[in-house]
Amino acid sequence: MKVAATKLCSIFRNAWLATAVAAASLAMSQAAHADLVKYSYVSIADGARKDVVATQGLANPSSGITFMVSGGIDRKLRIAVTRSGSQTPAFSKESGKVLGASDVITYQGKNYYAEEFASPKLPDGSYQVTTDILASTGEVVKTETLPLVIDTTGPAPGTFAPLPYTWGGPVLSGDVWKLGIASGDALTYSSFVLKDFSDTSGISKVVARVYRETGVLHKEYNVLFSEADKKASIQYRTGFFPSSDLDEVFGVEFLVTDKAGNTTTTNRQKVMFDDIGNAPTEPFGVYDPSATTTLAPGLTGFVPYVAGMAVKTNPIRLAWKIPKSNWSTYRLGGLSFTNTLGENKVVGEDAGNIYLVASLPYRAEQLNYVRFINFGSSAGNGTITYDLVLDDEAPKTPVIEKVEYYFSDKGWMIPNRVITPSELPVEITQVRYTVEKRPFAQVTSHYGTCTIPANETQCVISTSKILAKGTAGYMADIFGLRSSDGALVATRTTAQVVWNDLYYPVLSHIYNESSKILTLKIQQQKQGDYNNRLGHKSAWLEDKGGTTLNVNKKLTSSVGEYFEYEFDLKTLPEGVHDLVAGADEKLGAVSKLPLFKFDSDRTSPVVTVSKNGSDSIDTLDKISFTVADNKDPAPKILSVNLKGGPANESIALSYRKIDATTYGLEYPILFPSLSSGEVYTLTVTAQDSQLNTGVGSTTFMYKPATTGIVDAVEGVIKIPACRRNLTEKTGHS
Missing domain, CATH: 2.60.40.1930 (Macroglobulin (MG2) domain)
Known part of the structure; x- marks a missing residue:
């Protein structure tokens, strides 16, 4: 062979490198590890191309699947996909050649010597994917098997409904649900609950969507869910709907996605919502016994309200002007009014408005007794507001300065107290009123009565209220104070004494050995009772000695009185832990559940x-x-x-x-x-x-062993004979 020197050097270098590479690839003789690296397919859910790590073991292909299998140089590969319970592969294929320099596939930033095998469409079901590395002679060098579930069917989405409540007359069934904000302390009740969703592959996500009346998507929310209980819940009281005055029909639906990526959507439910009251911010008129004019229909003797004006009567009489479009008689989303302290009457109306009159003692506007009520709510707009002063000729309303209880364990205290289980039993034996002086006798009323003489400030009621162990309760009774003739009543306030030694958290658990995830299930009986004072507080893990353990946790489900937490035991401190789960209720009731010993390993291999x-x-x-x-x-x-x-x-x-x-x-x-x-x-x-x-x-x-040039004479170079084709890395000969 005669060649120019420059070209000769290039040819020789390529041949030398290729010879060294070929020698290296022939050196292998022991068992090799085959990698099923990924699945590739077009998802039936969204038509997108998916590249999925093979260990995920789930796929939802619209057609066939491409399996990427890696090996080594000079190896052949084989794949067999066999349905569980069958002896015959549903799909199998073997390489037509050994892997070489051109068989490099890149995935997730890494290069593999690999081959891809494309299957036909396979029916839904569980499969075993077996990959073999073969020697060039066909001998099996190594076998690996991984599970695969093909699931192209969406989950059963279940059904959803609002948790039932009665405040403000909501409509909780039928073609259009009509909802309000319920009670001011009832987030527990102002919720949609989705139940009975399921899928054989497991559930990965639940989403709630709200649509405007135009059909435009307003917002999408991820929803906490319990796969074990097949329930999901999301509150709608605040931040769920756009603000509305029961004047728009929204659409609400839930989307349930399984772990293979398939999504099923519930029926879209029509829902109207009311969180806008637009109650009057001040009165329209004030009664003046000396006035003879008529301010509006039914308002004879009333004068226009002016902030800071003097009022000549006590009890006072106030009038409000309310558009008919915002009054419940004329529109479901309109206001109504309650007043347990005196007059409450629509006295007149004209083409566009109604006129409402209420009488009540001056400054007695506590919202438990007088308030505007919005649709679907126990209140929704708070109490009335006004800026008035009493005329000198008007009698002054009684005023309570403070009320105290005599507790058997702590003595005199303002009755705003949470009594923990460890403090029980407790007895309340006396109630002491302190009031402003008045020129008339004042009569108290709270677990009995006592009379405060004219120009005096105190009296004491004897009583006996026993708060026993093993009980629960909420003392929110009114502190009553009135003039001796009953004409004048103080602003009514209430006690706030609460305890719970009866409704303890009920605990159970599920443990996943492979993932080391502990699911703690909690039932908190009477969740949301006592004006939301009784309710679930927190959950934790501790050791048998009572020391709280530092471990990652997250709340995964909250549906009414049921809660679920996931604890990742892999994040526990190193060592053997005798685990105990704990949960508490906001008033101090604590439950614990002994679990098992766990040997935590935080040391890297x-x-x-x-x-x-x-x-x-x-x-x-x-x-x-x-x-x-x-x-x-x-x-x-x-x-x-x-x-x-x-x-x-x-x-x-x-x-x-x-x-x-x-x-x-x-x-x-x-x-x-x-x-x-x-x-x-x-x-x-x-x-x-x-x-x-x-x-x-x-x-x-x-630096492998190499061979060199021999007998370079007169521009002729001889290179060693080679019984194999030599190629560059590019694949060229």
Whole structure:
């Protein structure tokens, strides 16, 4: 063979490199690790192309699936997909050639020597995917099997409805639901509950959507759910709907997505909502006994209200002008009015308005007794407001300065107290009033009565109220004070004494051994009672000695009186823990549930990479690695990556087991290091059963044995004979 010197050198270098690579690839003879790297398919749910890590084990393909399997140079690959319970593969295929330099596939930023196998469409069901690495002779070198579930059917979405309540006359069924904000302390009740959703693949997400009357999506909300109880709940009282005056028909639907990615949507329900009251901010008129004019229909003797004016009567009489469009008689979303202290009457109307009159003692506007009420609500707009002063000729209303209870354990106290279970039993034996002086006798009323003489300020009522162990209760009775003739009544306030030694949290649990996730299920009886003072507070894990443990947790479900938390036991401190779950209620009731011992491992596996003590190697057989863990006898190898060299390689390698604890490498296309900077870096990542990750690495120069030029005479160069085709990395001969 005669060639020009320059071209000859180029040809020889390519041949020399290729010979070294081929020699390296032929050196393998031991078992190799086959990787089913990913599934690729077009999702039936949204038509998008999906690349899914094979260990996920779930797919929802609209047609066939492409399986990516990795191996080593000079290996063949085979795949068989077999339905569970069957002996015959539903799909199988074998490589038509050995893997070579051109068989590099990139996934998630890593390069693999791999091949892709495209299956036909497979029916829904559970499968086993078996991948084999084959020697070029067809001998099975290594087998790996992973599960796969094909699920193209959406979940059963269940049905949803609002939790029932009665305040303000809501409409909770039928073609159009009509809802308000319920009670001011009843977020527990102002909720939609979705129930009876399910899917064989499990549920990954529940979403609620609200649409405007035009059909435009207003907002989408992720919803907490319990897969075990098949329930999900979201409150609608605040921030769910746009503000509305029961004057728009919204659409509400839930979307349930399974773990394979399929989504089913419930029927879209028509819902109207009212959180706008537009109650009057001040009176329209004030009664004046000396006036003879008529301010408006039915308002004879009333004068226009002016902020800061003097009122000549006590009790006072106030009038409000309210548009008919905002009054419940004429529109369902309009206002109504309650007044337990005196007159409450619509006295007249004209073409556009009604005129409402109420009488009540001056400054007696506590909302429990006098207020505007909006649709679907116990109040919705609070009490009335006015800026008036009493005329000198008007009698002054009685005023309570303070009321105290005599508690058997603490003596005299303002009765605004939470009594914990450990403080029970407690007895209340006396009630003491302190009031402003008045020129008339004043009569108190609270668990009995006593009379405060004219120009005096105190009296004491004897009583006996026993708060026993094993009971629960809420003392919110009115502190009554009136003039002796009953004409004048003080602003009514109430006691606030509450206790619970009866309704304890009820605990149960579910534990997933593979994920190390503990689900704590809590039932809090009477959730939301006592004006929302009784209710679930928190949950935790502790050890048997009572020490609270630092562990990641999240609330995953809240439906009425049922709550679920997930605790990730992998995040517990290192060591053996005798676990106890705890939950408490806001008034102090605590329940605990002994669980089990858990050996927490926070120590990473140790990955040791060896290269026979030299920075230069002539074969990858001189590199091996071991993986050891303090708790897990068989930690998992996540990846083996090789980077660098003269061609700046970046390749994910397969590996083989040499003995019980030692691993070697499957060969890649590997070019010799020809200069000092052409260093390779090998990195091995491993993970134990509690997901601690360890990394080991090494660097090396690759200098395999080579062959040289012989008998260069008169421009003629002879190179060694080679019985194999030699190719460049590009695949060219």
